[in-house]
Amino acid sequence: MAPTPWLRVSRILWLACLLRLAPAVAAAGLYELHLVSDGPATTGAEVNITASLVAGDNSSLALPTDPHSYRFHWVHSPLLLTGKTDEAFRSTIRAVGSAPGDFPISVWVTADDCQTCQPVASSSLVLSVTESIVGKLVITQNASLPWPSTYLTKTVLKTSFVLHDPSDFFKTASFLYSWDFEDGTQMVTEDSTVYYNRSIMGTFTVKLKVVAEWEQAAPAAEKGIVQKTGHFSGSLKLQETLRGIQVVGPTQVQAYQELPMTLNFLGSPPVTVCWHLRTVCLPLEDHKCHRRESVASTAYNMSTIFMEPGDYCFSIRAENVISRTHQYYRVQVWPSSIQPAVFAFPCATIITMMLALIMYMTLRNTSHQKDMAEVADFDFSPMSDKKPEHPTEARCCQMCCLPFLLETPSEYLEVARENHGLLPPLYKSVKTYTV
Secondary structure (H helix, E strand, O other): OOOOHHHHHHHHHHHHHHHHHHHHHHHOOOEEEEEEEOOOEEOOOEEEEEEEEEEOOOOOOOOOOOOOOEEEEEEOOOOEEEEEEEEOOEEEEEEEOOOOEEEEEEEEEEEOOOOOOOOOEEEEEEEEEEOOOOEEEEEEEOOOOOOOOOEEOOOEEEEEEEEOOOOOOOOOOEEEEEEEOOOOOEEEEOOOEEEEEOOOOEEEEEEEEEEEEEEEEOOOOOEEEEEEEEEEEEEEEEEOOOOOEEEEOOOEEEOOOEEEEEEEEOOOOOEEEEEEEEOOOOOOOHHHOOEEEEEOOOEEEEEEEOOOOEEEEEEEEEEOOOOEEEEEEEEEEEOOOOOOHHHHHHHHHHHHHHHHHHHHHHHHHHHHHHHHHHHHOOOOOOOOOOOOOOHHHHHHHHHHHHHHHHHOHHHHHHHHHHHHOOOOOOOOOOOOOOO
8 A cells, every 4th residue: 555645745854854953963062151251240231251161171163164054942031131243153242130149041052043953062151240349359569579479577568459340330430448457457449549568577467448428310310429339358477588697606615515506597487497417518408408497487406416527517597488589607615525425435345454454463562562572571491490380381481582582682581671660679589690
């Protein structure tokens, strides 16, 4: 059975619709939509939101040559649309918020000849609308510093208010600025920039109140005064550059004696200190640091012990986030009068042994001389009838001492009398024997 004419027509229309959908489906995911705005905005001020169609990051496709191949669709309610501009692969709308709040804005892109087809790209953002003035407080210094957001004491601070008004909503308004620097200094100016000098380091906050007034025509052809305000603040930390390092400590010390030192930093902490000990004063290099310490105060205590006498020089470097300084400190080391502990025990042992040996020799000599004097009191001649109490000792003395006594008896007795006084006095008669 042949198909009816109406069935053939429906099939043709269905195939035609698929052919029209094919490019849009193939393009889906190959492009991206970038959405930006110049918000936040003040109520009543006009805001620009721009959407741009670009090729995706993972896509090597280029945009079509015909700039009118795609159409942008916006959703911006409850913002009031005041204008729209379409360019090549870009669309911009202008809207006004009559009430404060956060408002979502969405946009998607479709093929120009198939607006009901699947979007090739989409994006969204949230626009903030406020009743107050929109802007920011900027604080700078008239000093060229290598680190950003760095502020110095005793240097002029330039404090400025920058108004955010891309639509020139406040072009007819007059402004009044009230400044508060938290140290009792307050001022009111018509200029958006003031200069301030603070000599105390630390963190403080600058507060600013901005008032804008202008005339606006009322619906009843009467002019009214419109006023808007804004409150802003900015915190900053004032620091001092390192003007030098004061070293407190002795300049002369003995070897093997501890040398205490105190480093006083003339500047703002935290400070990183690095030092190296040399025999000459030379600039300190980064890889030559003996020790690197982080100090949270303006003082640092350190100590070292010198093992050898001589002239030494401490090369000291300190730096904080804004500056760096160097210092040299000379120390003269004298030979130590007290030997180190490693030699004390051997020396004490030797001295003790020497003293013991001397005492032993002295006692031994004294005992020996006493024995000799006592032996001299006996007559060891063969004719003598006086015998010693101990025969063994007598025989020993006869063998060792008799030859000397026989040769010089008078001289030996005289020496014994002088040294010990153990022999009878000279006036006492002495027995003599003839052989």
